[in-house]
Amino acid sequence: MVRWVDTHCHLQLDERPAGMLLERAENVRHVVVPGVDLESSRSARALALRYPGRVSFAAGLHPHEASRWPEEREGLAELMEEAAAVGETGLDFYRNLSPPAAQVDSFVEHHRLARASGKPLIVHCRDAFRQIYDLLEREGAGPWVVLHCWTGGPRWSKRFTELGVTFSFAGPVTFETGDTVRRGAAVIPPDRAVVETDTPYLAPVPHRGGPNEPAYTPLVGAALGRVWGLDAREVARLTGARAARVFGL
Numbered sequence: 001m002v003r004w005v006d007t008h009c010h011l012q013l014d015e016r017p018a019g020m021l022l023e024r025a026e027n028v029r030h031v032v033v034p035g036v037d038l039e040s041s042r043s044a045r046a047l048a049l050r051y052p053g054r055v056s057f058a059a060g061l062h063p064h065e066a067s068r069w070p071e072e073r074e075g076l077a078e079l080m081e082e083a084a085a086v087g088e089t090g091l092d093f094y095r096n097l098s099p100p101a102a103q104v105d106s107f108v109e110h111h112r113l114a115r116a117s118g119k120p121l122i123v124h125c126r127d128a129f130r131q132i133y134d135l136l137e138r139e140g141a142g143p144w145v146v147l148h149c150w151t152g153g154p155r156w157s158k159r160f161t162e163l164g165v166t167f168s169f170a171g172p173v174t175f176e177t178g179d180t181v182r183r184g185a186a187v188i189p190p191d192r193a194v195v196e197t198d199t200p201y202l203a204p205v206p207h208r209g210g211p212n213e214p215a216y217t218p219l220v221g222a223a224l225g226r227v228w229g230l231d232a233r234e235v236a237r238l239t240g241a242r243a244a245r246v247f248g249l
């Protein structure tokens with residue numbers, strides 16, 4: 001059986017039991033569970049302890065919650081020491097649920113903590129390509145920077161490829177409206193990519209609109225395979241190798 005790595009799966013934010021979702025994701029050998037705040041980073045850690053070798057966790061504060069960074073930073077920094085990765089963090093200037101300046105402060109500190117500890121950084125990027133690019137160019141980037149749910153078109157995909165980052169593809173690459181994402185993917189070397197579900201959000205076609213789960217990871221991989229002219233086995237191998245290298249699986 002072809003087996004995948006789901007590099008971004010919020011099992012702890014799903015109402016359904018994590019054990020059940022993992023059990024039916026036989027085709028997924030490893031899952032990375034990122035936190036979105038202190039509490040969800042703690043529950044991500046609990047899942048990693050419960051499913052060693054199958055689940056890793058990341059600790060971080062989502063840009064939507066960035067205004068809570070001053071209160072949560074100490075607890076999160078402590079969790080990061082044990083985590084496989086730092087995140088998710090990033091910038092979301094589409095919804096601006098936290099003020100932009102608070103998002104930048106939180107993101108820069110996550111970046112520094114990841115860099116200092118040698119851990120990967122999981123980055124959420126919405127309506128902020130330019131700002132994230134400039135920040136990474138200034139502060140440093142490489143394979144350890146994972147651009148989660150990458151939706152950039154060819155121009156940004158090329159520029160970020162030059163920074164050496166890892167691109168994580170999710171459901172939008174399967175959407176009928178996902179042409180820009182697919183054109184972006186076409187210019188990215190397949191060995192720079194990983195796949196994710198972003199469970200419970202953004203379920204890929206044909207489950208779009210319903211709850212997502214790790215068992216759907218191959219649908220994302222198959223869509224990428226169609227872009228690159230590769231079969232699913234080869235996409236699973238390339239994305240799995242990149243994920244193993246970046247997350248130290």
Ligand SMILES: [Zn+2]
Pocket residue numbers: 008010034088198
């Ligand atoms: Zn997420």
